[in-house]
Amino acid sequence: xxxxxxxxxxxxxxxxxxxxxxxxxxxxxxxxxxxxxxxxxxxxxxxxxxxxxxxxxxxxxxxxxxxxxxxxxxxxxxxxxxxxxxxxxxxxxxxxxxxxxxxxxxxxxxxxxxxxxxxxxxxxxxxxxxxxxxxxxxxxxxxxxxxxxxxxxxxxxxxxxxxxxxxxxxxxxxxxxxxxxxxxxxxxxxxxxxxxxxxxxxxxxxxxxxxxxxxxxxxxxxxxxxxxxxxxxxxxxxxxxxxxxxxxxxxxxxxxxxxxxxxxxxxxxxxxxxxxxxxxxxxxxxxxxxxxxxxxxxxxxxxxxxxxxxxxxxxxxxxxxxxxxxxxxxxxxxxxxxxxxxxxxxxxxxxxxxxxxxxxxxxxxxxxxxxxxxxxxxxxxxxx
Numbered sequence: 001x002x003x004x005x006x007x008x009x010x011x012x013x014x015x016x017x018x019x020x021x022x023x024x025x026x027x028x029x030x031x032x033x034x035x036x037x038x039x040x041x042x043x044x045x046x047x048x049x050x051x052x053x054x055x056x057x058x059x060x061x062x063x064x065x066x067x068x069x070x071x072x073x074x075x076x077x078x079x080x081x082x083x084x085x086x087x088x089x090x091x092x093x094x095x096x097x098x099x100x101x102x103x104x105x106x107x108x109x110x111x112x113x114x115x116x117x118x119x120x121x122x123x124x125x126x127x128x129x130x131x132x133x134x135x136x137x138x139x140x141x142x143x144x145x146x147x148x149x150x151x152x153x154x155x156x157x158x159x160x161x162x163x164x165x166x167x168x169x170x171x172x173x174x175x176x177x178x179x180x181x182x183x184x185x186x187x188x189x190x191x192x193x194x195x196x197x198x199x200x201x202x203x204x205x206x207x208x209x210x211x212x213x214x215x216x217x218x219x220x221x222x223x224x225x226x227x228x229x230x231x232x233x234x235x236x237x238x239x240x241x242x243x244x245x246x247x248x249x250x251x252x253x254x255x256x257x258x259x260x261x262x263x264x265x266x267x268x269x270x271x272x273x274x275x276x277x278x279x280x281x282x283x284x285x286x287x288x289x290x291x292x293x294x295x296x297x298x299x300x301x302x303x304x305x306x307x308x309x310x311x312x313x314x315x316x317x318x319x320x321x322x323x324x325x326x327x328x329x330x331x332x333x334x335x336x337x338x339x340x341x342x343x344x345x346x347x348x349x350x351x352x353x354x355x356x357x358x359x360x361x362x363x364x365x366x367x368x369x370x371x372x373x374x375x376x377x378x379x380x381x382x383x384x
């Protein structure tokens with residue numbers, strides 16, 4: 001993948017910062033109220049706005065590889081049924097029968113030609129239309145066209161399945177919404193990747209604490225002293241703010257060898273981990289030879305679920321390849337868990353009164369940018 005002008009500028013900035021022994025800095029420190037992490041009313045507002053009006057990644061395109069493939073998703077608090085129609089389109093619906101509200105599908109995934117309600121056997125097509133009901137003479141005055149499944153906005157973009165978890169009267173232009181990343185992430189061709197592992201972890205911490213673990217690299221050499229620390233330059237990274245999204249470029253130590261190369265010969269990916277924050281709760285974390293896609297969803301005051309998939313270019317063809325990818329998977333699980341254990345410890349101390357505010361340092365740029373975007377979205381300044 002050819003290096004972009006943006007990536008060339010990131011390398012220049014990293015080399016300059018390393019030479020001056022500094023890092024990317026903002027003008028001021030930020031104080032963030034602790035109530036943002038533990039106030040039930042704050043969380044209710046975040047769920048009602050951030051997790052009802054913005055696209056959330058809930059799967060990979062391979063989860064719906066064939067017509068009739070479906071998946072269900074409940075972690076947003078909204079029962080969602082997503083399927084691929086016979087024409088190849090991705091459709092999402094509330095997983096709720098229009099007769100008496102029963103749940104249509106309980107399986108996490110599968111393949112079906114229709115969906116039949118277990119209560120009274122009302123049946124719906126892959127397009128959500130009401131196809132049939134037993135003893136229809138009792139409903140002869142009902143307009144079947146008005147009793148199809150309630151549709152949710154669903155999109156297939158960057159090889160991911162995205163759903164907005166509420167009924168909307170508008171479509172989102174995903175290319176416009178994710179425009180700063182369009183060439184970069186589209187160029188990775190993630191839809192053609194293989195899902196090596198997929199996992200979901202409930203955690204006893206605010207979704208905001210889990211989110212922030214991916215928005216700065218200041219913690220790497222303390223929280224990840226024996227794991228990730230040696231893999232990256234210490235607290236030297238570049239944050240590109242595309243409000244509400246952020247590209248966070250974290251350099252590997254070998255990036256310094258580019259100082260001795262002509263810029264026209266530079267490559268980017270072998271020298272960086274990019275933690276791409278796609279508002280409000282999605283990350284595409286691009287490593288040197290594989291990718292993690294994760295989504296963090298609040299499940300209650302002080303709880304969240306972390307959903308992740310590990311993508312590799314092709315399924316392992318040898319035992320050696322299987323061991324290599326398994327080693328990467330095992331390591332990232334350890335690294336992520338180090339963050340989560342600290343986050344759960346923070347959660348336990350939130351209501352002690354020890355802190356009224358958290359202090360975001362000048363070089364914790366992603367925390368500044370993320371907090372501002374959340375604040376702006378909650379008052380309607382940011383819409384998808």
